[in-house]
Amino acid sequence: MSAVSKLEEYRQRIRTELDGVVDFWLKYSHDTKHGGFFTCIGKDGKVYDELKYVWLQGRQVWMYCRLYRTFERFRKPEILEAAKAGGAFLQRFARVPSSGTEASWKCAFSLTRDGKAVKIQRTIFSECFYLLALDELSRVTGDKDMQMEAEQMMDQLIHWVRVDPSGLGRPQLPGDKPTNSMAVPMMLLCLVQQLTDGRGQEVAQKYRETGTWCVKQILQHVQRGGTAILESVSLEGEELPGCQGRLQNPGHALEAGWFLLQFSADHDDEELQQTAISKFIELPYQNGWDKEHGGLFYFLDADGYCPTQLEWNMKLWWPHCEALVAFLMAYSKTQNSNLLETFSQVYNYTFSHFPDTVNGEWFGYLTQEGKVALDFKGGPFKGFFHVPRCLYMCEWILDKLLGDKD
Numbered sequence: 401m402s403a404v405s406k407l408e409e410y411r412q413r414i415r416t417e418l419d420g421v422v423d424f425w426l427k428y429s430h431d432t433k434h435g436g437f438f439t440c441i442g443k444d445g446k447v448y449d450e451l452k453y454v455w456l457q458g459r460q461v462w463m464y465c466r467l468y469r470t471f472e473r474f475r476k477p478e479i480l481e482a483a484k485a486g487g488a489f490l491q492r493f494a495r496v497p498s499s500g501t502e503a504s505w506k507c508a509f510s511l512t513r514d515g516k517a518v519k520i521q522r523t524i525f526s527e528c529f530y531l532l533a534l535d536e537l538s539r540v541t542g543d544k545d546m547q548m549e550a551e552q553m554m555d556q557l558i559h560w561v562r563v564d565p566s567g568l569g570r571p572q573l574p575g576d577k578p579t580n581s582m583a584v585p586m587m588l589l590c591l592v593q594q595l596t597d598g599r600g601q602e603v604a605q606k607y608r609e610t611g612t613w614c615v616k617q618i619l620q621h622v623q624r625g626g627t628a629i630l631e632s633v634s635l636e637g638e639e640l641p642g643c644q645g646r647l648q649n650p651g652h653a654l655e656a657g658w659f660l661l662q663f664s665a666d667h668d669d670e671e672l673q674q675t676a677i678s679k680f681i682e683l684p685y686q687n688g689w690d691k692e693h694g695g696l697f698y699f700l701d702a703d704g705y706c707p708t709q710l711e712w713n714m715k716l717w718w719p720h721c722e723a724l725v726a727f728l729m730a731y732s733k734t735q736n737s738n739l740l741e742t743f744s745q746v747y748n749y750t751f752s753h754f755p756d757t758v759n760g761e762w763f764g765y766l767t768q769e770g771k772v773a774l775d776f777k778g779g780p781f782k783g784f785f786h787v788p789r790c791l792y793m794c795e796w797i798l799d800k801l802l803g804d805k806d
Contacts, residue, residue: 403740404802410747411798417755418791422467422474424761424777425460425784430482434514436489437482441778444759448776450513454494456783458529461486463788465536470792480540487537487546489515494530496520505556506567510780522570524557528587531557535594554591558610561588579632579640582649585617586656593662615663615672618656622679628702629653629684643708648700650688651719657681658726661733673733681726685742688719693769694749696720714773715766717782720750721790728797762787 401409428445429437431452439456440449464483467474493515498504507526508517531553538547560567561584572578592611596604620637623630631647632640639645657680664672688696695715699707706712727743730736753770754762756777764782765774778784 439778439783443775452511454526455529458533459785461533462536585614589614646702650684653684654726655722713768717764718786721786
């Protein structure tokens with residue numbers, strides 16, 4: 401089979417899979433009474449918990465709007481109306497009052513079905529996906545106030561991360577050494593790319609320094625002479641002691657890899673492109689692929705100890721999604737056949753293990769051997785995001801490779 405025929409085969413399967421995943425969430429996740437989305441959804445579509453997780457609400461709004469903007473077949477009224485309802489729910493309930501009734505910039509982690517705050521986390525991730533939702537929704541509605549609120553949230557996030565984290569409510573304990581966790585600069589880089597995409601030089605200039613800072617922070621995680629990507633390092637970019645310092649997360653490294661690839665393309669940085677591919681895409685795959693059973697391990701210890709995370713050897717949906725995007729994007733930039741070959745290996749494992757051919761959507765949690773361990777389709781951490789984002793991005797890249805998009 402020729403390379404073009406193979407790419408076309410991938411595209412057809414991915415397109416069909418994306419249509420099915422979208423249909424599943426359109427059918428089962430919408431709360432038409434209170435707004436927003438149910439995300440705790442069983443294997444057959446039944447809602448088993450009505451808690452609403454802010455970061456998953458934001459992700460679903462973003463995903464609906466991105467699909468609506470990107471592909472003609474998803475330009476449907478029900479998708480746009482669901483996104484608007486999700487955005488309205490977020491704007492009304494996600495930001496929790498700091499004093500009296502005035503909402504702060506801090507968002508809840510989880511809400512009741514009708515929007516009452518249940519839990520707050522001392523991290524920035526609910527706020528990040530609140531921002532993503534508002535900015536993407538503003539692009540399809542033309543709502544300038546919504547875009548402005550997204551940019552104001554970005555200002556607050558940059559302040560928390562780079563100036564004063566006390567607003568997150570996390571006390572600095574004497575034995576807790578400040579760290580550079582890769583998830584934070586990765587997420588900020590994602591937000592920079594979101595806010596600047598197609599918005600002109602003035603907006604790009606506003607976030608240029610932040611984007612450059614994020615890239616430098618991410619590159620600090622290349623450790624041990626370039627043989628490992630460590631999940632957390634010191635603020636000075638040095639390896640931390642103990643289990644925390646040795647922890648590797650192949651999925652995060654792969655996601656960082658394609659974020660860096662996008663940044664390198666936007667800035668014509670060939671050196672960064674090579675680093676992204678060799679260190680953040682090929683290396684975590686080489687270290688993280690289970691050579692006995694196939695699939696990517698969730699966590700690894702750089703010295704070969706058993707990681708302390710109980711789920712370390714499970715195969716989760718989202719690292720495989722990130723691997724598919726990363727290798728296909730890397731191939732599209734280089735035309736290196738080895739990268740396409742690795743994409744094929746990840747593709748074959750992913751599509752033979754995660755999709756539910758009976759009820760639709762994907763299982764998220766497999767044993768090391770590849771059997772379904774948890775059979776729900778959505779929960780506190782799995783929603784309408786990693787699977788459809790992967791499929792949408794892969795279809796978009798394949799369209800470009802096959803000459804159907806500029």
